[in-house]
Every structure is written in C-alpha cells, then in structure tokens.
Amino acid sequence: MNQLSNGFTIFLSLLVEAIPFLLLGVLFSSMLLFFVDERTLVEKVPKNPLFAALVGSMLGFLFPVCECGNVPVARRFIMQGAPTSFAIGFLLAAPTINPIVIWATWVAFREQPEIVVLRVVLSLLIATIIGYVFSFQKDLSPIVQPAIARYLKFNQPQKTDNKQLLEPSDLERQTVPTLLKPGTYLLGGKLGQTMRMETIATEAAIATTATKPLADKMRLVVDNTVQELRELGAVLVLGSAIAAAIQVLAPRELILSLGAGPISSITTMLVLAAVVSICSTVDSFFALSFASAFTSGSLLAFLVFGPMIDLKGVGLMLSIFKPKAVFYLFALAAQLTFLFCLIINLHFI
Template sequence: MADEIAVQARPHPAAEPTGRARRRIGSLQVLVAGILAVLVGRHVLGDWTGPAWLEAWGAVFVAVCVQALPFLLLGVVLSAAIAAFVPARLLERALPRNPLLAVPIAGAAGVVLPGCECASVPVAERLIARGVAPAAALAFLLSSPAVNPVVLVATAVAFRGQPELVAARFLASLATAVVMGLLWARFGRPEWLRPRVPSSDRTGWAAFRGSLEHDFLHAGGFLVIGGMTAATLNVAVPRDLFTGLAGLPGVDVLVLALLAVLLAVCSEADAFVAAGLSGFSPTARLAFMVVGPMVDAKLIALQAGTFGRAFAWRFSAATFTVAVTAAALTGWWLL
C-alpha cells in the first residue's frame, strides 16, 4: 500500500521542471550564434579568403544578416512591448471589425513604423496573437517596410529629381498591402496561419523580457536561414542571366522582380541598388522596389518560421503576383 502511494505521489517525468530542460540550446540559438562565428572568423582569418565563390557567399550572407539584425531587434522590442503593456481591448477598439475598413487603416498605419521587412514579421505575429484580425495584421506587415518615411526619403535621395518615382513606389506598395489584406479576408483559411507565440501568465517587465527573448531567438534563427538562402542564390544564379533581358519590354519588370527576391536587400537600401540598374526601365526598377520589401528569400524564411510553411508559400506567391501587377500598372500610369 505504501509503495502504491509513493508511486502515485511521484511526479511524472515529463512534468518535472528540470534546469537541464530549461537550459537546452536549440537549433535556432545555434543559428543566431552562427552570425557571430562568421564575423569573428573573418576577422581572425585576415587576408585568407578561400575560393572566390566562398568569399562572395560569405560577403552576401554577412551583409544580409548584419543589415537586417538592427531592424529585427527593433521589431521584436516593439512586439514584446505590445505583448507586455498593450491591452488586447485597446487593439480591438483601434481597428474596425469590418475588414473593408480595417485593412486600409492597418495598411496606412505602416507609415508610422520606420523599419525593414524583418521588423514587421514579429510585430504582425504579436498583433494577431493579441486579437487583431489577421487580414489587418498582414496588411500592416506588408506596408510597414515599404511606405514608411525612412524608405520614402531614401528613395527620394537615390532618385533625385524624380518625385514621380517616389509617389509611384508609395502608391504601388500601399495598394499591394491593401489588396493582399482584402484577399486574405476573403480567401484566407485559419489553418494556413499558425502564429507560434507561446502563452504566458507573466505580466509587465517579466512578460516583456520573456517575449523579447522568444521572438528574437525564434526570428533570428530564420533570418540566418534566409541569409544563407539569399547568399546561395546570389552565387548560384549568374547575374548575366538577368542583365541580358534588360532591353525586353515587359520582361524586364519580371526580371527585376525576381532579382529583388534573390538579392534580399533591406528596404532602406534597395532604392540605391535600383538606381544603379540604369539599363532597366523605370517601371522595372519600380517593381524591384515594390517586390523586395514584401517578398524576398530571408522574408519567406521568416514567415515560414513564424506562421508556418503552408502560409509562407501561398502568401509569398500571391504577394509577388499582386506586387508585380501593381508596379506595372502604376509605372504605366505615372512613369
């Protein structure tokens, strides 16, 4: 009898909160640490660079990850602040329940958050977890890195004397975000969208620290995967394949849109890259700037890790199609 009582009183092994389980290092933490390893390795190795393709791969990988990390950190800080300090009721009241009204408002709200596409993913994830309609959160996810003041000023500097190109970028990007939000409201399925925000009973600063750690480690790991993908594509795909098609009307728009996906340039810097592509038409360069902040290699990886692969592939393919169409129509109208 005593033995039976002892067995019943003994906690189940899965329920024991061992320190070892808490301190286990996951693959995402290792991937984030890989960024530091590459940076330190390049400093230690000095002049030794290895094969040319390996040097190019490392340069692109480090550039993608390093330029995105500050903005990713901005995004996760804002995401953690939303989780810890913003009541769910406030978010619900801020947006109308009707998607036809909520989506345009959320898209326009992207103007107030300077940051790149990496910052918008954890914020959108947290907004959905806090009760914001997915269609509105996704419209914000797309508009925030594309129509904020920093991006528009950078575009104006890169294309001096061409205010019509700045206006075209704003209009085409905002239209893409709103259309994608409305499409999700009409055709999106809940099982495609699975935010991986852990539930927690903590509040205040404890909740802020916990959310910050989770979001950064989670999103940072997939940022590294995206950086590796972008670097591999940059090395594997010949650049002449794109430049040879620059003079073909209509085709050049699709070519630069695909190039934006492969290069994965941060939205604050892509205007300067587009300005250097002088062999392409203004509409093609507009497509490069509209598609890049919404669909690129690292962003697809971030969305897959945050919302699931079923969502990422469907949403990225649809966004690419809508963004190219919006850029082509806006370019035909304004440029």
C-alpha cells in the same frame, strides 16, 4: 574559393544589415505585449475588413520597421486578436510605408520623384488588396502555425471582466515549476480544457502587467525579446545564407541583358528582389544601379515586391503562417506587382 569568399561576405553583410531591424521589431513586439492594452488596440481597428487592411498598411508610419522587424510585430497583432486583414496589411506594407524608407527612396531617386510616389501608392494598394483577400479566412487555424493556432484557441477575447476570470491574488500565487518544460500540459482551462504551460504563464504575465512596477515590466520585455530572437534569428540566418548563395551564382551580365523588355525586365526584377533580400532602407540605392538599363516599371517592381517577399522574409513568415499561406502571399504579391508595373511600363512611363 573566390566565390565562397564573396558568398560569405554577402551573407555577413545581409545579417549585419538585417539583425538591427529584426531586434527593433522584436522590441516593438515585446512592448505591444506588455505596455499596450490589447483590447483597446483591437477595438480601435475598423470592423470593415477593407478599411482594417488599409489602416494596417498605413501603420508603418508609426512603427518604422524593416522586412525583418515587421514579422514579430505582425505576429503579435494576430495573437492580440487583431483582424487578419489588419495584420497582413501591416506585414506587407510596413517595410515600405515608413518615414525612413520613403526618405531613403527620395534621396536615391530625387531626379525621378514619380518613383517615390508610385512606390508608396503601389505598396499601399497591393498590401490592402491582399489583406482584404485574406479577411475571408475567418478561421485562422488552417493557415497559421500550430503554436499560434493553440494560443488563439485558448486566448479568445472575453467580454467579462478580467477579475471574474482570474483574480490578481490567484495570479500572483500561480507559478510555473522550473522542472516543467514547454510542451507540458495541464488541465487549467475552462470546462477542463487542456492547456500548455507556456500559455498559462503568458496569460498570467499579461494579466498582472498593469499592477507590476516598471522594473518587472522591463524584465518581462527582455525575456520575451530573447525568446522571439531565438525563434526568428534561426530562420533569418538560413534565409540570408540562401540569398547570398544565389547572388554569387547568378551572373550579372544575364540580368542586365533582360532589362530592356517591358515584360522581361519586370519578371527579372521580381526574381532579383526575392533572391537578393536587400533591406528596404537601402534597396533604393541598389535599384538605382540598374536605372540606366531597366525600365521604370521594373525598378518599381523591385522596390515594391522586394520588401514584401524575399527569401529571408519568407523564412521569417514561416514562423507565423504555414507554407501554403506563405505561398499564397507570395503568389498574390507577385501577380499584383507584375500587373500594376506592366500597366506603368506600357501606358504611363
């Protein structure tokens, strides 16, 4: 009964900690949808996939979101047509590469400033490498969820003027009957293509945003925020429940006994980072509690890998990618983090 009470407390604390950042990310996503010119954003991304991955990794300085809030923003980047390397670089690095997290890490490890610097450097390096690797996947249909794949298929960037595709007067007259639910199909695309009603409605909303008054824009932001919160909130609750259960069942004494070895300590902290699912804004203080028993490389493994991949984050990533793609992200991030932190353990610190 005591374990159940502890587990429920941890579950609630994870939710209370994560929901504000998820909301922040959803709000950023909505603002990107309705206030940012998609074509301008895509045009400013470097064409070189390596540079695009690096720019995406550094974008967290402008979008300071946590590992709960980065997923809806990254999903919106993909749906806007941004390069895959750019979106994945942002997805993996944004929870760490932002002023709030860097400041929190400095407060916790001000006696070890190398931890702060190496956390930023390794996060940028790993996110850029993984983003570049995924840039070789030109067709996103095999790795993204079917709903996103359909959206990308029917919303390819067009070089022609918007007015040639759909005049504002036509858009204003185009309405969605209330009896038509998501999943309803119409012959509304080019050459008689079959299109989902929500795709047509989204296109109409985006196309007319520039001419709408501020009050209508805010209403669209609220509607999109509610929709994304419904989609992402469910997987956040499930991931938090799993993380809380594992925290209760894993003995702390066993974890501490593995902290001395250069290899076992890194492996232990990688697993710990994945299962405890602590927000990146406070995870440095959690890692600080292990500083006397664990190697510096293993502390970095926790601080770098945790914000990229944890249980609740995996659940949220499944709203964008198929399980196979999430597994590849998980495996690449774990391998690269282990390699770099092992080098640090053996040769530098």
